Amino acid sequence: MMLLSVEGLTIEAGGRRPILRDVSLAVGRGEIVGLVGESGSGKSTIARSVLRLLPSRARVSGRVLVEGDDVLAMSPEALRRLRASRVSMIYQDPRSSLNPVRRIGDFLTERLVHTLGRPKAEARATAVELLAAVGMRDPESRLRQYPHELSGGMLQRVVIAAALAAGPSLLLADEATSALDVTTQAETLALLRRVQAERELGMLFITHDLHLAAAFCDRVHVLYAGTVVESRPAKELFDSPRHPYTAGLLACTPELGAPRTIRPVPGRPPSLDDAFTGCPFAPRCPHTTERCTTRHPEPVAVAGGSAACHLLEV
Amino acid sequence: MIRKLAGLLATLLATSFVIFGASYAAPGDPVTFLAGGKENLTPEYISAIRAQHHLDDPFLVQYGRWLGDAVTGDLGRSLQYNDQVSDLLAARLPSTLGLVAYTTVLFVVFGVGLGVLAAVRGGRVDAAVVAGTTFATSVPPFVLATALTSLFGVQLGWFPVMGGGSPWHLTLPAVTLATGALAIISRVTRQAMIEQRELDHVTVARASGLAERLIVVRHVLRGALGPIVTMCGLVTAGMLAGTVIVETAFGLNGIGSLLVNAINTHDFPVTQAVLLLMVTAYIAVTTLVELVQPLIDPRARRSG
Amino acid sequence: MTAVATLPQGPAAARPFGHRAATAFLGVVVLAAILAPLVAPYEPDAVDFAATLAPVSGDHPLGADQSGRDLLSRILYGARTSLVGPLALLAIASALGVALGTLAAWRRGWVDAVVGRVTDVMYAFPGLLFVVLIVAVFGNGMTTAVIALGLAYAPTIAKYTRSLAITECAKPYIDAYRVQGMGGFAICARHLVPNMARPIVGYLVVLFGEGLMSLATLSFLGFGAQSPSSDWGLMVKEGQPAIVQGAFLPVLVPGAAIALVVVSFNVIGVRLADRMGVRGS
């Protein structure tokens, strides 16, 4: 059984098109799965739906299974247990993830004490261990500090420590390193990789950086306007992108060494007000044919995975 | 901290100067004014007044002397009661402070409670609280006072109509004073909570499985505490001025009604003393509120 | 981040109705004030001891007070003082406040600082205490009360005008006039102030209810309108002794009038504030 399995997830919240349209993906134990897309493509919405943090008044269909249990259909009590101990999320901006008026220690022990009912002393000991495990020096005194006294990189370590607190099996990292500067970013990535390997966690790694995803993940899903346009093993995706959007993303970042022209993807990311009759990427695609604007492409099997593009259909 | 205290002293000095100087702005001879506006004064009486108020000294010397006396607790003599003003104040202050304390308890408990209720429940409850508080701030306290006396004092006979002494006597006055205050507090509470619960860390707490009740208490309300405490402090500080109206409306013997009587009987020393006391208390409490902020928000501690 | 709980909807749906009702009610009050001599059944001061504390009846639609004066007639005539008073105090306050606020914003520097200090000192008096001080010095009476309140409201308006004027001064047209050699006073009087008129008038509407309330409070304390005026605040004061006799009309009728007018102004004020971005006090 897969650790996480999203099946045909569609979420509508009042826009002219759904935020997510028929999204399917899976994460196995000990696996890192990347989710890549421009901002507004629906990456965070997927991660949040795993915790059933849905937009207000959203219409949802499809299933989100964590170790076989449907998150969207479970009882409030089961949902709380799932959030508390089975799935943890790491967010883009660590500074806004912590309550600025509470101590680091409060943040780390809150889940253990108030949701899982562990004794305070035990929770404190766990917090100290976790801070040490994520490489923070002098963890005892950190517990008494406030968020504004720590740097962004340190705070992200705290957030990661808190995510590990209740021993989850699935980690959702939503742009966990995007807000950090480059060196801290590298340290944080190394830390994530280490804790993931040590604890054999499944991880959904969300980023807008395709190169990073290709380097960090086992498999990568590329998201465009709420639909998965390509799902491939990381190396294959990187070496031979099959969807024009993936290819465009790879072409628009500069690379050291081989100097080549940087070609940005033309046009701008679609908003919720842009509705599509055909392929959502058609307005920006260099290979658009008539069929692209009229019929929605279904995913077709390509080497190692699938891609949804009319050009691949024949 | 030091700068705040210096600012406090400067403001106090300026206001005391205004309160003192006001008697010289009065039309006509200050002697007549200080004698309570009586005409046909005997020359002996006039010279007594001149000597008592040191009217022959330069203005600033007079001010300095008056301020020095006031600081040491000598606020002069009442013209009407022929008593030391400080004794008058001391006799009436407990009643007023009791009223303010009673009111503060009422408006903090119900104001914060209603605000939380409106923010958490939303929908109809919220609309009702907002409409109710809009109405409550539109009813002048003296109108509310008469309405409450009519209904609960006379018609239903639940509360004594006039006079003070027991908490029972103070209930209707306290409710009157608290109504406008709790409207303000509940609005501030509601607004601050709505702002707080949109913050990311609240969602983070929710995503970690924390129960909704704990999210409200530990994160939303805790985050909103800064503005709530500030507003409660400011409202309490301003409440001394509110007692002027309510004590008059309910016939309570406090410093508020003392002020009204003093003005209506041209008893200027008492007027000055009560104003000075109220303004000092107001400035002191508002400064205190600022000093308390770092306890509530650790981020404010750095600059302190 | 996701808004999980639904945002509470303000009573926005109720507002248009409330707003219309408030406007209509105020229209009626203004009409009543103007037409008082035509519609009032009695003279406001006509004493009739036979009608002492008369209940609601055909003769006295809203009852009568301790001296048998008809409450409806007094309310209708009282609408005049009760509306003209706040109007006058706001006129004083806005003349002073707009002038000071514009001056402070135009000159900045020490002028701005002095206006700021004076404002601070006046704000250090909580509630109506500054007004009370003036009344204590210059004697009770409607004129003193109106002028004192006008002075007390001036800093609020000055502060608001200053913030408006600073934004306005940063606009290029002001510089254009300056380059053309137009004098500072002319620019302020002919261009700056007229361009700020809309938000200032909106702000005055927001303040009107509060001004009416303050003035009525002064009258209630005996500092404002004096007998035999039928000012609403004074009517409440004079009707108070009747409460213990079980006669509530002499206080409740003027009290309700004040509350309703203030509520109406506040309802309109809230809407204006929403519409024009005018911030209330």
Ligand SMILES: Nc1ncnc2c1ncn2[C@@H]1O[C@H](COP(=O)(O)OP(=O)(O)O)[C@@H](O)[C@H]1O
């Ligand atoms: N609570 C919400 N209500 C309505 N629309 C939302 C909500 N949250 C996100 N959206 C919309 O869903 C789309 C995808 O958002 P998101 O998942 O945050 O994208 P990403 O994380 O890829 O940048 C955006 O267009 C956003 O405006």
Ligand SMILES: [Mg+2]
């Ligand atoms: Mg996102």
